[in-house]
Amino acid sequence: MQPESVVLYHVRMPLQHAFVTSTGGRQERDAIIVEVRDRDGFIGWGECVAGWEPRYSEETVHTAWSVLERFLIPILLERTWKHPRDFARAVAWVRGHPMAKAGLEMALWDLYGKHRNQSLKDLLGGVRNRVPVGVSIGIQPTPEDLVKRVAHFVEQGYRRIKIKIRPGRDLGDVQAVRRAFPDLPLQVDANAAYTLETARERLRALDDYNLLLIEQPLAHDDLWDHRALQRELRTPLCLDESIRHPRAARQALEMGACRIINIKQGRVGGLSEAVAIHDVARERGAPVWCGGMLETGIGRAANLALASLPGFTLPGDISATERYYARDITHQRFTLNEDGTITVPQGPGLGIQVDREALAHYTRFAQRWP
Ligand code: OSB
Numbered sequence: 001m002q003p004e005s006v007v008l009y010h011v012r013m014p015l016q017h018a019f020v021t022s023t024g025g026r027q028e029r030d031a032i033i034v035e036v037r038d039r040d041g042f043i044g045w046g047e048c049v050a051g052w053e054p055r056y057s058e059e060t061v062h063t064a065w066s067v068l069e070r071f072l073i074p075i076l077l078e079r080t081w082k083h084p085r086d087f088a089r090a091v092a093w094v095r096g097h098p099m100a101k102a103g104l105e106m107a108l109w110d111l112y113g114k115h116r117n118q119s120l121k122d123l124l125g126g127v128r129n130r131v132p133v134g135v136s137i138g139i140q141p142t143p144e145d146l147v148k149r150v151a152h153f154v155e156q157g158y159r160r161i162k163i164k165i166r167p168g169r170d171l172g173d174v175q176a177v178r179r180a181f182p183d184l185p186l187q188v189d190a191n192a193a194y195t196l197e198t199a200r201e202r203l204r205a206l207d208d209y210n211l212l213l214i215e216q217p218l219a220h221d222d223l224w225d226h227r228a229l230q231r232e233l234r235t236p237l238c239l240d241e242s243i244r245h246p247r248a249a250r251q252a253l254e255m256g257a258c259r260i261i262n263i264k265q266g267r268v269g270g271l272s273e274a275v276a277i278h279d280v281a282r283e284r285g286a287p288v289w290c291g292g293m294l295e296t297g298i299g300r301a302a303n304l305a306l307a308s309l310p311g312f313t314l315p316g317d318i319s320a321t322e323r324y325y326a327r328d329i330t331h332q333r334f335t336l337n338e339d340g341t342i343t344v345p346q347g348p349g350l351g352i353q354v355d356r357e358a359l360a361h362y363t364r365f366a367q368r369w370p
């Protein structure tokens with residue numbers, strides 16, 4: 001593959017529902033869409049999941065744009081690439097900025113698949129054509145509102161529900177949902193809102209509610225305190241923010257900081273690294289599942305392919321398009337199958353077509369290199 005030009009699009013898309021977590025809420029979602037054109041006339045698409053504000057991690061649309069422009073795009077354009085993994089290796093010296101790297105790497109995977117006429121699922125070693133999925137529900141105004149939202153998605157057929165929690169909106173919310181749905185596969189995500197002390201006070205009580213897991217209760221960069229907390233809980237801890245590379249995954253599992261890992265290709269620097277973390281967990285018998293960042297159809301296609309790998313044994317945060325966007329930027333709209341799965345795209349690369357009219361509609365700023 002010989003990339004010839006790159007276009008970045010900063011998009012802002014209205015969400016169907018405000019998404020509120022312990023770190024704040026948003027009514028819209030920002031992202032950078034990446035378009036790479038190569039000498040053979042193929043086009044590869046990628047999605048950089050950095051958001052508007054540095055709440056989930058340090059990265060934002062603007063830090064990612066800057067690193068892409070100054071460092072990553074020049075590296076991409078300077079040579080030919082046999083495999084997307086070679087690009088991941090070539091940018092490894094750039095410290096941090098995993099979402100920026102992942103957005104560009106995704107476009108290379110799409111190109112690679114189109115050259116070889118193979119789907120991303122097959123390229124990554126996927127083993128399933130449909131993947132079980134769940135919904136991640138933001139903090140609602142009241143627990144009663146939450147129960148209504150949960151009921152709505154349960155009726156649609158989702159396999160499990162994840163609810164966001166924060167100190168003060170934890171036990172009561174879980175109790176309300178459990179009362180209404182005693183057997184529902186249910187998990188919670190705190191997005192790093194607790195300290196070891198507040199977690200001991202408030203989260204130990206959750207052990208009695210048969211949760212699948214508690215996601216990222218403590219600080220975004222912590223492993224050690226999670227280890228202490230996990231020793232005091234029966235419910236498995238799952239790490240999201242804290243797992244940024246395969247080494248952190250290995251260490252977290254070795255020390256017992258968690259028993260389950262949420263894998264997001266953006267958080268870990270791309271699909272190559274995401275597969276490496278999957279392999280680390282699989283060697284140790286730890287389940288993984290595919291997290292989400294409210295992706296457009298582009299990133300959603302990548303997540304579905306990733307979630308088709310054999311170690312992804314828990315339902316992913318990969319919901320139907322209509323749960324996120326009234327109008328998406330891909331022609332494909334992903335829908336929920338009757339068995340609570342979403343079908344993995346089968347076409348070459350990501351297997352999606354971009355709706356250029358919709359992309360232009362949501363674009364706030366675009367730039368082309370060279
Ligand atoms: O912590 O998993 C998270 C969205 C943005 C930032 C962080 C998280 C999330 C989600 C959304 O939970 C999951 C989805 O894309 O459906």
Ligand code: MG
Pocket residue numbers: 189191215216240241262291
């Ligand atoms: Mg999370």
